[in-house]
Amino acid sequence: MKISYNWLIELTGLDWSVEELSNRLTNCGTAVEDSEATDRYMDKVVVGEVLDLKPIEGADKIRLATVNIGSETMDLICGAPNAAKGQKVAVAQLGANLVGDLKIKKVKIRGIESCGMICSERELGISDDHSGIIVLPQDAPVGQLLAEYLDFKDTQLTFELTPNRPDSMSAIGLARDAAALASVKVKKPEIKLTESPENASDYISVKIDDPDACPRYAARIIKNVKIEPSPWWVKKKLIVCGIRPINNIVDITNYVLLESGHPLHAFDYDRFGSKEVVVRRAKDKEKFSTLDGNEHTCNPDVLLITNGKKGVAAGGVMGGLNSEVENDTNNILLEAAYFDPSIIRKSRKHLGFVTESSTRFEKGADPNDGLIYALNRAAALIAELSGGKVLKGIVDCYPNKIEPKKIKLRFSRCHALIGKELSKKRIIQILSDLELAVEDKGDNLSVTVPTFRPDLEREIDLIEEVARMEGWGNIPDAITNIGSLFTPLFDDDKFAEESRIVLTSAGFDEMVCHGLVDSKLAEKVNPGSQFVKIVNPSSSDLNVMRNNLVMSALPVINHNMSHRNMDLMLFELGKVYFPPDKNGEWIEDNRIILVVTGNSHINWREKPRAFDFYDLTGAINSLSKHFHLSEFEYCPGKIDYFEDKLSYEIKFNGTVIGCIGQVKASLAKASDIKQPLFLAEFSIKLLIENSNRVGDFKPLPQFPAAPRDLAIVVDVSVPAGDLLAGVKKAAGDLAEKVEIFDLYTGKQIEKGKKSIAISISYRHPERSLSGEEVDERQGKVIRSLKEKYNAEIRDK
Amino acid sequence: MSVLDDLKNLESEALERISNSGSLDAFNEVRVQFLGKKGSITAVLKTLGKLPVDERKLIGASANAVRTNIEENIKSAQNKLSTCKTASDFDPTLPGTAQPIGTIHILNQVMNDICRTFYGMGFEIAKGPDVETDYYNFEALNFPPDHPARDMQDTLFVENDRVLRTHTTPVQARFLETHKPPIKIITPGKTFRNEAISTRAHVAFHQVDGFLVDEGVSIADLKGAIVAFCKAFFGEDVKLNFRPSFFPFTEPSAEVDVSCILCKGKGCQLCKYTGWLEILGCGMIDPNVLDNAGIDSEKYTGYAFGLGVERIAMLKYKINDIRLFFNNDIRFLRQFI
């Protein structure tokens, strides 16, 4: 919300600078977001008189103006259609800096030199009006600085108000906070209202059909108004507060809205259509046109102000086209009402727009003094500025009076919650300064909250008021040791943290995805599966939650490829999401994905090689080693998004926890990935449950190991893992280490066969092994390999 | 025993020569000179025949020991030389060879930094689902039924009456229901908003919320915790400003600014010339939130705070586009190795 600094100063009588006012209000919860001097575009802009205005040959849009600015007479190019000889205008001289970083320099157009500019309101930051130049009154003194002449030295303060404080959405409301900070009283403008003898009630009556939606409706009649532009002092305030002046009646309702915070509406009494206001819910499909010219089809969510027959305003939101104040309006029906916040919310939602009025009613206006003050203030101003006569009396329909709340505030509670002992006197002072009525009851206060503060409902709300007016900066910082003094790490956090270290050490970069994916891609990756669907996606390509990590990794790989990052080792630790299962449980599963594609890192000693399957199993192996997990098994299994020939399930302790393989070329291509892409994804729940970081100490071996190497030739189809397991089994517990150290297929081996070299290290924990013992074991190994796998032993 | 002394002298002479030699040729020379057929050690051995048997044995043994020692020294010196090939073509400026290490995502690094600071203060971690019920995300946290945050414009709704949580505070509501004070918890995690993606806004971001509930907890305790965190995280000389604010689940509430980490409060582009950076929101847990969870709000009070991980990462590393975090471009990721 934008409010004039001068206005707040007038209302409080304080001598605070813009900076001090901003800081102090911000630190009591009414935050000033921005402040801008209103005359910041008026430096070197002066009042000038147009002495002459001549056409320029060959140009029909521009004219040559001769202007007297007091210190000199200058020639300017002028493009405004409304410029005329004899006008007093605003002239920007060389060096002026106007809206939009427009700097006034010497220019030459059609051979004519121009050293200044006659300005429109937009160029000077007064309004958005750019239809023509500003024409000043004839008595404006030539040569005077425009800002001085207009008395336009002010600062526009932009407030970022919290939604619980409707009372602060006005000059008086903001001034109330400022005044309370300085312990002074707000100087509310006095209302000088003279009523004419005619009774308003002879002209209008009010009937409320739904007193819950509209607890109060008050009206005044003002006769014989003359619609004119407002005087400058009104316009100026509106402009500084960011509101465009229209005419005296509309301007006054806006002025009073800004000043008091209470929305008003002015009807053209003669167009109103009856002598009766009836407030009721709209009927289903009832048509109503708002004053912006739009026709709405209403439903009972909309509260209509009617003339007994048809709608004349959408109550609290916007007036109707049929009863709008026009230039020929003579008599005014001025409305000041209080609408329930929930009906306004429903109403504006149905109508599809918000207004200054709806925003204030929705947050909560004041049904009592504030309402009457606004009505009388506006009536008095209309009389003053339009020459109208205010008829006697307010036609006030207020069936269910809304009473101020009474709240008990215990001093002990206040101290305990703030953590600072404030004196009784200080607390009473703070609350009284905020215009709350306080009654001392010994160990507590009975506080009566005026209805302009609907946010104050409980004791805690009053404590908040005390804290914010005392200032959080004046509350001490306590060093307390409450609760636990140590932090046991969650197993899954420990697992995640250590996994990150293991995987980054192995060269993988970590990615973080948000988990929202495109259903089209998701369906392609995991066809026929169930997704958590977003009802109102912010964009159509983020409309489901991922149910595996592949579908969020593919766009990442695609992004990198499109930036020529072709060699990738990536991992993510993230959640996947499933819609409710049969038992209604929503499952979120923590997983790891590992991705490799492209080539290994280039260095001067080794040639780069293409990443493949084994880079994934190698990394998985590092993880399983780090967490002391039992071995993973890779079993052939069909996964939709993997190539058939390279598609495996990952088993841990006999349970399938994920899959590993090469992504189908067709799927990769759909994401613009044209090189082989390998990935593994697995759930980490079981791994966390079974991880065992610290093993018991084992004594270091006392006796020497006896190494034996063995080279065998077997069918290519025999899995290396089976061979290793076979060797381990045959060698028994004396085999300390069994490793494959060479693998060969090629010329020297029969086709369809492979040569595998295995090293076995034998050791007995309690004695040296004799050569015979080792040979005997080795013989057993060889026999079993021959029997089981038809292995042929190669001579070394 | 002049022969033994001779041997000792020869040994030390040879070892010194070895340590001063830098090429295979030089080592060969040493070997020939001391151990060769006409070498000095050999010459000593040749004189042994003239000596009595027991003396011969003694000197023979030590001559052999010297011989072996010189031999081994030459070998190990040669080994050193051969791994460097020759001294002249060795180039220590060639890059060392190892698989380059990867990078932990900057968001997780910052998240860890934040959490670690709170671990030090005795906060434990609690977690909850990303797909949340309306109750825990809003109702239990004292959001009125018509609060704007419950609008479609702000929140992503999921089929079957769920929402993607808009903050990690629902974990607080869940935790309070199942635990008795004292409670001292942080809740790191992912949150979602219905936002158009731009340089400043995204559909998802990370948050670390924290809360403490016990008897006699006050604003002063809250301030103490926040000050301690900010000093640990931003440095001992950081200044703080608490501005009263509003959140549905805390009352009173405040927003906290820290003195600008770049200009130290003088004013710069980062802090928009205010000297301050908004860093977190906090407040005293609203009694309604405690009551909703079945905790007696007369007996117990508590504080809560929440900070955005992306925002802190952006400020700390001067990252100007929030989309970079989720793009996962390795050129971005690897800047934070």
Ligand SMILES: [Zn+2]
């Ligand atoms: Zn700064």
